Amino acid sequence: xxxDKTPPNPSESGDSSEASEASGSLTEMPGTPTDxxxxxxxxxxxxxxxxxxxxxxSSLMWARRRAxxxxxxxxxxxxxAGLIGLAGLAVIALIALTSPLFxxxxxxxxxxxxxxxxxxxxxxFPLGTDxxxxxxxxxxxxxxxxxxxxxxxxxxxxxxxxxxxGIVAGHFGxxxxxxxxxxxxWFLVMPALVxxxxxATVMSRSIWTVILAIGVTSWPTTARxxxxxxxxxxxxxxxxxxxxxxxxxxxxxxxxxxxxxxxxVLAQTTLGISTAILTEATLAFLGLGDPSVVSWGGMLQDxxxxxxxxxxHWWYLAPxxxxxxxxxxxxxxxxRAIEAVLNPKLGVSR
Amino acid sequence: MSTASTPGxxxxxxxxxxxxxxxxxxRTRTTGHRTxxxxxxxxxxxGAAVSLFAILVTSFFLFRIIPGDPVKAMTHGKPTSVExxxxxxxxxxxxLPMWQQFTEYCxxxxxxxxxxxxxxxxxxxxxxxxxxxxxxxxxxxxVLIYSTLGLWLGTRxxxxxxxxxxxINTGVxxxxxxxxxxxxxxxxxxxxxxxxGPIPGMFPSGGMESGNETGFAHxxxxxxxxxxxxxxxxxxxYAQTLLVMRSSLLDEMGSDYLTTARAKGLRDDLxxxxxxxxxxxxxxxxxxxxxxxxxxxxxxxxxxxxxxxGLGGLFYQALSVPDLPVVQGLFVVFxxxxxxxxxxxxxxxxxxxxxxxx
Numbered sequence: 086x087x088x089d090k091t092p093p094n095p096s097e098s099g100d101s102s103e104a105s106e107a108s109g110s111l112t113e114m115p116g117t118p119t120d121x122x123x124x125x126x127x128x129x130x131x132x133x134x135x136x137x138x139x140x141x142x143s144s145l146m147w148a149r150r151r152a153x154x155x156x157x158x159x160x161x162x163x164x165x166a167g168l169i170g171l172a173g174l175a176v177i178a179l180i181a182l183t184s185p186l187f188x189x190x191x192x193x194x195x196x197x198x199x200x201x202x203x204x205x206x207x208x209x210f211p212l213g214t215d216x217x218x219x220x221x222x223x224x225x226x227x228x229x230x231x232x233x234x235x236x237x238x239x240x241x242x243x244x245x246x247x248x249x250x251g252i253v254a255g256h257f258g259x260x261x262x263x264x265x266x267x268x269x270x271w272f273l274v275m276p277a278l279v280x281x282x283x284x285a286t287v288m289s290r291s292i293w294t295v296i297l298a299i300g301v302t303s304w305p306t307t308a309r310x311x312x313x314x315x316x317x318x319x320x321x322x323x324x325x326x327x328x329x330x331x332x333x334x335x336x337x338x339x340x341x342x343x344x345x346x347x348x349x350v351l352a353q354t355t356l357g358i359s360t361a362i363l364t365e366a367t368l369a370f371l372g373l374g375d376p377s378v379v380s381w382g383g384m385l386q387d388x389x390x391x392x393x394x395x396x397x398h399w400w401y402l403a404p405x406x407x408x409x410x411x412x413x414x415x416x417x418x419x420x421r422a423i424e425a426v427l428n429p430k431l432g433v434s435r
Numbered sequence: 436m437s438t439a440s441t442p443g444x445x446x447x448x449x450x451x452x453x454x455x456x457x458x459x460x461x462r463t464r465t466t467g468h469r470t471x472x473x474x475x476x477x478x479x480x481x482g483a484a485v486s487l488f489a490i491l492v493t494s495f496f497l498f499r500i501i502p503g504d505p506v507k508a509m510t511h512g513k514p515t516s517v518e519x520x521x522x523x524x525x526x527x528x529x530x531l532p533m534w535q536q537f538t539e540y541c542x543x544x545x546x547x548x549x550x551x552x553x554x555x556x557x558x559x560x561x562x563x564x565x566x567x568x569x570x571x572x573x574x575x576x577x578v579l580i581y582s583t584l585g586l587w588l589g590t591r592x593x594x595x596x597x598x599x600x601x602x603i604n605t606g607v608x609x610x611x612x613x614x615x616x617x618x619x620x621x622x623x624x625x626x627x628x629x630x631x632g633p634i635p636g637m638f639p640s641g642g643m644e645s646g647n648e649t650g651f652a653h654x655x656x657x658x659x660x661x662x663x664x665x666x667x668x669x670x671x672x673y674a675q676t677l678l679v680m681r682s683s684l685l686d687e688m689g690s691d692y693l694t695t696a697r698a699k700g701l702r703d704d705l706x707x708x709x710x711x712x713x714x715x716x717x718x719x720x721x722x723x724x725x726x727x728x729x730x731x732x733x734x735x736x737x738x739x740x741x742x743x744x745g746l747g748g749l750f751y752q753a754l755s756v757p758d759l760p761v762v763q764g765l766f767v768v769f770x771x772x773x774x775x776x777x778x779x780x781x782x783x784x785x786x787x788x789x790x791x792x793x
Contacts, residue, residue, distance in 0.1 A: 166606075274777055276769050276770060279765075282750075287498060363613070363615055367736060372754070373754070397629045397631055402618070403622065409613075410614045413614075421609075
């Protein structure tokens with residue numbers, strides 16, 4: 086962890102927010118000597134490509150990307166919390182993906198439930214049963230699929246919108262960017278949960294509504310970060326070179342800026358997933374989820390409606406909440422580790 | 436838990452106060468301190484007014500366009516004749532052209548008239564107004580506690596960063612932050628209100644008061660009812676303050692002025708209290724204000740779980756119908772609270788940090 090020579094003046098370090106984020110040098114993996122392999126900052130490398138001409142440009146590019154990925158992994162490995170999060174995610178993903186093999190979709194069927202209502206944990210039902218006699222363990226595992234899918238898709242949607250807005254605003258600048266960023270700031274101020282709830286209320290009940298409601302309310306942070314990063318990248322000489330060689334707006338944005346904001350986008354997505362999973366659980370708990378599928382938040386709502394609270398059935402309530410917390414925490418740990426690798430100044434403890 | 440409180444946003448919020456400072460204005464003293472600040476205030480007020488207007492526009496279109504016919508939604512499941520529907524349309528002004536509805540909506544909203552609840556058949560403005568004190572009490576106490584706790588723990592964490600205490604601190608905070616607030620609330624009710632095993636039920640499970648006490652006994656009674664909801668809000672919320680304080684103090688730690696302070700012989704404790712913390716506090720103060728705005732909305736779940744008679748509880752009641760005028764009114768109020776708190780933070784910031792807003 087290096088905390089050296091950060092600007093002591095907070096208003097200097099973040100004036101108009103470009104400076105601070107850009108100075109974090111998110112694209113080039115810090116801590117490694119600039120040996121000319123990192124794609125962005127090497128103006129000399131493309132010239133070398135032209136001279137050597139033996140390996141094709143794209144194979145060179147892929148070799149460099151492989152190198153930077155392995156460098157990233159070497160640094161990520163030193164963050165213990167990040168590794169714990171990753172291991173947790175691997176286990177959960179494995180369970181969710183293989184669940185159709187050992188429990189079928191009929192686990193959520195109310196009509197042919199195997200047990201009687203609200204049984205305590207036993208050998209047959211390790212976590213007990215719900216008010217319809219369904220096995221809670223089965224529902225918990227089955228619900229992982231919905232929670233993860235919604236979390237992933239909503240975070241992907243949110244980050245996609247944020248990246249698009251950020252790159253376009255950062256690339257074009259001028260009054261257009263001012264207007265776009267005003268709108269972004271306005272969204273940033275809005276209470277996202279309330280907006281998501283309102284969207285989910287006025288639209289029809291389905292998973293897609295939930296994904297859309299979360300996605301369109303949580304993009305502004307990404308947009309701000311990506312815009313700052315885009316501005317930092319576009320000030321580098323190799324972008325000027327690309328323009329001089331006739332690269333248009335589309336070329337610069339997709340071929341040069343986009344690959345360079347990807348690490349940042351990755352960190353944002355990882356952090357966004359945990360928020361999205363929490364929001365999904367919240368919406369489902371408020372009864373705004375898809376009533377036809379089982380999710381963890383929906384299970385908590387069922388538990389509350391079945392009177393699990395007043396009758397002290399903690400074994401009904403505890404597991405879904407723990408599952409949500411574990412998944413959210415795992416994604417947060419991974420996201421923070423990625424952030425710490427990209428920007429060691431954040432001082433995330435290992 | 437407020438959804439916007441990812442660690443990502445935490446970092447963004449650190450930048451927020453700074454971002455709000457004029458980035459391009461010449462930082463000279465020639466214009467004079469006071470005029471500069473007044474200009475700054477005028478700019479911020481204008482921005483807030485535009486934001487408020489944007490919220491009115493959004494709320495109008497969200498609730499008028501997306502759900503389709505509000506009268507159909509209102510009478511959903513009840514047999515209604517065409518004449519009845521026409522009367523309802525006339526009553527709610529839905530037969531007018533869209534732009535006329537919009538201007539009328541804005542004019543009414545500005546005078547505090549937010550429509551009539553489908554569910555309670557009472558003006559939305561009144562319904563909201565009578566719930567405000569309960570929410571202010573609950574969230575005010577919670578924000579006060581978790582800001583203090585977060586500041587204190589964040590300072591300790593950063594000062595000895597990398598150590599065992601720091602790791603435990605951040606670990607616990609992140610874990611609690613990942614917990615859904617409503618679930619924590621339900622669990623607390625089971626453990627401390629219903630009681631499991633040897634733990635007796637010692638706190639009420641919901642509501643704000645038992646009813647018949649007066650005077651000091653009433654105050655104690657309300658405090659007793661507040662324990663569990665406040666604990667829930669604090670547990671889920673303090674991580675954010677902790678992380679912001681920690682990272683902004685870490686930013687200060689390498690600074691030369693701290694080395695100077697140490698070199699002239701100040702004790703470590705004094706260096707922290709008199710030099711590092713006041714500087715690192717600035718982003719965190721803004722954070723507290725932004726939290727105040729967020730918490731009104733974030734308390735929806737906690738109020739629902741604990742049947743607290745506040746805005747959040749009303750929001751939940753309205754959602755289940757759905758009672759769109761109430762939802763709409765609360766949306767405006769929640770968003771308006773955010774804007775107000777942001778404005779306050781913006782206005783306070785130059786007073787706290789003279790480098791901003793000249």
